[in-house]
Amino acid sequence: MPFEVPVRENExxxxxxxxxxxxxxxxxxxxxxxxNAVDRCGISDHGEVHxxxxxxxxxxxxxxxxxxxxxPSVVKHHGLTVEDAEVIVVLAAALHxxxxxxxxxxxxxxxxxxxxxxxxxxxxGIYDEPELTIMVSEVLHAVIxxxxxxxxxxxxxxxxxxxxxxxxxxxxxRIPFEAGEINxxxxxxxxxxxxxxxxxxxxxxxxxxxxxxxxGIYQVDDLLGRKLKNSTLAPYVExxxxxxxxxxxxxxxxxxx
Numbered sequence: 001m002p003f004e005v006p007v008r009e010n011e012x013x014x015x016x017x018x019x020x021x022x023x024x025x026x027x028x029x030x031x032x033x034x035x036n037a038v039d040r041c042g043i044s045d046h047g048e049v050h051x052x053x054x055x056x057x058x059x060x061x062x063x064x065x066x067x068x069x070x071x072p073s074v075v076k077h078h079g080l081t082v083e084d085a086e087v088i089v090v091l092a093a094a095l096h097x098x099x100x101x102x103x104x105x106x107x108x109x110x111x112x113x114x115x116x117x118x119x120x121x122x123x124x125g126i127y128d129e130p131e132l133t134i135m136v137s138e139v140l141h142a143v144i145x146x147x148x149x150x151x152x153x154x155x156x157x158x159x160x161x162x163x164x165x166x167x168x169x170x171x172x173x174r175i176p177f178e179a180g181e182i183n184x185x186x187x188x189x190x191x192x193x194x195x196x197x198x199x200x201x202x203x204x205x206x207x208x209x210x211x212x213x214x215x216g217i218y219q220v221d222d223l224l225g226r227k228l229k230n231s232t233l234a235p236y237v238e239x240x241x242x243x244x245x246x247x248x249x250x251x252x253x254x255x256x257x
Contacts, residue, residue, distance in 0.1 A: 003052060005059050005090055010083045012126050013090060019122045020094055026118060033100035041104045046097050050167055055093035058163035060197045061205055062089045065155060065236055068204035073154035073232075078134050087126070088135060088156045091119060092142035096160060108147040115143050148226045158232035165224040166207065169194045191216030203256070204236045211243045220254055 002021050007014045020026060030048045037046035044050075062085070066072065072085035095118060099110030119136045127135055142157035144150055152158045169192055193210045200206035209220050220241060228234055239254040 001048070001052075003048075003055070003094065005056050010086055012083055012087050015126050016087055016091060016122060019125065020091075023118075023122065026094070026122075029098050029101050029114065033097050036100050036102075036104055043104070046100050051094055051097070053167045054096070054160070054163050055090050057166045057197060058089050058093050058159045059086060061163055061233070061237075062086065062156065062159040064197070064199055064205045065159070065233070067199075068236070070155060070204060070236060073156055074134070074138050078138075080131065080134065084131075084135065085156050087123075088138045088142065089159050091122065091135075092139045092146075092156070092160050093163065095119060095139065096143045096146050096164065108144050108150070111143050112140055115140060145231075146227075148230060151230060152232045155232050161227050161231045162207075162224070162233050162237065165227050166195050166197070168192045168209075168219060168223065192219055200238050203238045205233070205238070207237060207239045209239065209241050209254070211241055214243060216243075217241060217254065225254075 003017060005013070005017065007017065027048070030051055033046050034048070037043050062072075066082055066085075072082055074080045074085045074088060075082060095115040096111060097107060098114040098118070099107035099112070101114070102110040116136065119139045120132065123132055123135050138154065138156060141154060142160045145152045145154075145157040146161045146164050152161055191212045191214075193212050196208040196210075198206045198208060207224070209216065209224075211217070220239065224239060228237060228239070238256045240251055241254050242249060242251045244250075
């Protein structure tokens with residue numbers, strides 16, 4: 001299955017997708033990461049499927065922000081373009097979990113030294129210096145900042161950080177295996193039926209989480225809430241939960257930060 005996102009009129013993004021899909025080393029790194037995640041650590045998918053879901057979610061969130069006149073950081077600080085910012089978001093999504101191929105613990109840091117040469121190689125046919133170094137630097141920031149405790153400094157990194165938590169439907173989200181946590185996380189993860197990214201009314205982005213029961217609120221607040229609070233997107237995103245109770249469908253605000 002190829003790695004795909006909607007490129008629209010972004011020719012640089014189109015070239016990046018071709019480079020990603022032609023990179024057998026990257027494909028194998030995704031598979032190695034998934035072996036460590038699923039087979040050895042007993043947590044959920046962090047391989048090819050997760051990468052595709054996160055890349056598409058991050059790009060959708062980012063485009064909603066741009067549509068609402070939120071200026072991308074690489075445009076504001078480096079004078080590059082919105083199209084370049086989209087390349088950063090998608091490439092960072094493709095590389096953000098490569099460190100799991102080494103170890104799940106501290107994988108964001110391990111991802112950096114794999115992602116650095118990989119990002120430079122994938123972008124080499126698209127950018128020349130000094131833009132190439134700018135792009136690689138921005139991608140690496142987004143990779144390290146997807147850690148829940150790491151502060152985001154860019155809009156692009158914030159889009160990835162939030163999107164990384166949205167792969168939670170049908171129980172796909174990470175289920176911690178520490179003693180005392182697995183039961184509550186397991187029940188909560190299974191309660192999430194779907195996640196949708198929409199244009200908000202009061203804010204540029206609305207994330208709608210449909211739940212089978214209210215146990216899923218814990219999953220939403222603990223995973224999505226923690227990352228959103230420590231991202232650049234907190235002022236721009238609202239999160240709501242929907243649940244059907246009998247013949248009625250209730251929608252509640254989970255949080256607006």
